Amino acid sequence: xxxxxxxxxxxxxxxxxxxxxxxxxxxxxxxxxxxxxxxxxxxxxxxxxxxxxxxxxxxxxxxxxxxxxxxxxxxxxxxxxxxxxxxxxxxxxxxxxxxxxxxxxxxxxxxxxxxxxxxxxxxxxxxxxxxxxxxxxxxxxxxxxxxxxxxxxxxxxxxxxxxxxxxxxxxxxxxxxxxxxxxxxxxxxxxxxxxxxxxxxxxxxxxxxxxxxxxxxxxxxxxxxxxxxxxxxxxxxxxxxxxxxxxxxxxxxxxxxxxxxxxxxxxxxxxxxxxxxxxxxxxxxxxxxxxxxxxxxxxxxxxxxxxxxxxxxxxxxxxxxxxxxxxxxxxxxxxxxxxxxxxxxxxxxxxxxxxxxxxxxxxxxxxxxxxxxxxxxxxxx
Numbered sequence: 001x002x003x004x005x006x007x008x009x010x011x012x013x014x015x016x017x018x019x020x021x022x023x024x025x026x027x028x029x030x031x032x033x034x035x036x037x038x039x040x041x042x043x044x045x046x047x048x049x050x051x052x053x054x055x056x057x058x059x060x061x062x063x064x065x066x067x068x069x070x071x072x073x074x075x076x077x078x079x080x081x082x083x084x085x086x087x088x089x090x091x092x093x094x095x096x097x098x099x100x101x102x103x104x105x106x107x108x109x110x111x112x113x114x115x116x117x118x119x120x121x122x123x124x125x126x127x128x129x130x131x132x133x134x135x136x137x138x139x140x141x142x143x144x145x146x147x148x149x150x151x152x153x154x155x156x157x158x159x160x161x162x163x164x165x166x167x168x169x170x171x172x173x174x175x176x177x178x179x180x181x182x183x184x185x186x187x188x189x190x191x192x193x194x195x196x197x198x199x200x201x202x203x204x205x206x207x208x209x210x211x212x213x214x215x216x217x218x219x220x221x222x223x224x225x226x227x228x229x230x231x232x233x234x235x236x237x238x239x240x241x242x243x244x245x246x247x248x249x250x251x252x253x254x255x256x257x258x259x260x261x262x263x264x265x266x267x268x269x270x271x272x273x274x275x276x277x278x279x280x281x282x283x284x285x286x287x288x289x290x291x292x293x294x295x296x297x298x299x300x301x302x303x304x305x306x307x308x309x310x311x312x313x314x315x316x317x318x319x320x321x322x323x324x325x326x327x328x329x330x331x332x333x334x335x336x337x338x339x340x341x342x343x344x345x346x347x348x349x350x351x352x353x354x355x356x357x358x359x360x361x362x363x364x365x366x367x368x369x370x371x372x373x374x375x376x377x378x379x380x381x
Contacts, residue, residue: 005036006381009081009090009114010050011105013098015199015234016276017120018042018056020166020370021096024119025050027374032381038088040077043233053080056234074101081105085112091381095139096120099131106138117377118142120166121149132156141380143373146317147363163372164365167276171283173262180262184254190224191344194263194270194286195253196277199232201239203273206293208243211271213333214340215251221341227253228267230260269343269350271336274311274325282314282323282360287353289324289339290314293331317363322356 008028012021022044025037029049038051046052054077058070078101084090085108093109095102099122106116121144122131135142135158142160144150153160173180181188195215197208215227229244231237237255244253256263264270264284272278274292281288290312310316312325324339343350 005034006032006092007036007038007088007090008092008094008377008381009084009088009109010037010039010041010045010094010096011081011098011102012039012041012045012096013056013101014276015042015056015232017096017098018044018233019170020120021045021050021094022048023166023169023370024094024096024373024377027370028377031374031378035381038084038090039081039094053077053084078105082108085109085114090114092117092377094119094377097122103131103134103138107134110138115140115380117380119373119377120145121153132158141376143376145364145369147365161372161376162365163376164367164369165279166369166373167279167283168361168364168367169370171261171280173265174259175262177266180266184228184256184263184266186226186228186254186266187224190226191222191268192226192228192266193218193340193344194267194272194281194288195227195229196270196272196281197229198273198275198277199234201235203293204235204240204243207273207291207331208240210291210293210331210333210336212244212247212251212253214271214336215253216247217333217337218340219251221337222344225344227251228263229253229255230263231255231257232260233258269340271340276313278323279313279317279360282357283364285354285357287323287343287350287357288314289326289336289343291326291331291336293328314357314360317360318356322360323353 010021012018018041021041025048028035040054040056041050041052042056093114093116095118097120109116116139118139136156143163144160145165147162150160150162195211197204197211218225264281264286267286270281270286270288272281272288272290274290278290292311314323315321
């Protein structure tokens with residue numbers, strides 16, 4: 001007798017979505033091991049049991065100009081997923097952030113009669129607020145991870161629940177600080193600066209050269225300074241090493257994969273690309289600067305349509321400027337080095353930032369977001 005498994009289509013388009021998707025899949029499989037997941041994800045979702053039709057890293061883009069360069073590939077993947085709605089007939093579709101791709105897919109799913117669960121809301125509170133109406137039309141249920149999002153969606157008549165932030169489940173370290181320093185071949189007592197240029201190849205191309213030049217300035221001021229780069233799963237190690245090679249003899253940057261939280265935990269300060277990594281760094285308690293640099297055209301459009309006081313999640317959740325944000329022309333080596341040196345040399349300032357970062361964790365609810373989201377998704381099957 002043939003046993004038909006319930007299929008679930010799940011889509012995550014970036015490295016952070018891959019992590020959250022993997023945790024959600026594992027939590028759902030604990031409840032029903034017979035579920036069959038397929039869709040878009042990265043290595044973490046594949047390891048959790050998702051049959052990936054496309055890789056999240058290939059689809060990760062920053063800004064309008066990069067979207068245009070990958071548009072053909074992205075549209076091809078969209079056609080493949082829409083076809084799968086008819087051929088695979090999933091019982092549920094789970095969408096994780098990535099709204100410009102996921103919202104059209106949600107509309108297609110609704111037309112096929114497939115229920116839609118959105119985990120991790122598009123940031124409609126920041127820009128294009130009119131998307132709430134579209135979400136209400138094509139999403140059956142939503143699980144949000146920022147405390148102020150739930151009330152916003154409820155006012156619009158949507159079925160929504162705040163599940164807490166999933167990073168609270170995943171952020172833990174395996175080693176004591178001294179052990180980690182030895183493991184990463186670093187020196188105790190000398191400043192350690194983290195370089196986090198992003199998880200998308202496009203943003204790394206823009207930001208890593210600026211970070212390396214800033215590191216060179218810091219090295220001149222603090223000759224004992226050490227630099228570490230926790231490598232995102234979505235990035236090609238060889239490509240990153242090639243970018244670092246011209247200055248590697250002077251800087252000796254340690255590139256470390258798969259241990260981002262232990263790497264961050266040994267850092268005294270960090271330069272971090274705007275995105276999920278800023279919140280990860282905040283939850284570890286590392287003082288940082290947030291950097292954001294996109295094409296001039298995309299930035300101009302953002303200035304018109306984006307309505308938030310901050311770009312970094314750490315500052316957005318805090319509701320104030322806890323760590324410096326450097327945007328566009330301010331993302332330059334002298335300014336970046338100046339801000340990092342201020343953190344390293346001003347103990348009072350460093351401790352104040354660490355205290356404010358501790359308050360951000362308290363605002364994000366209790367651990368267990370993936371399990372709570374999994375319960376909501378299972379109720380839809």
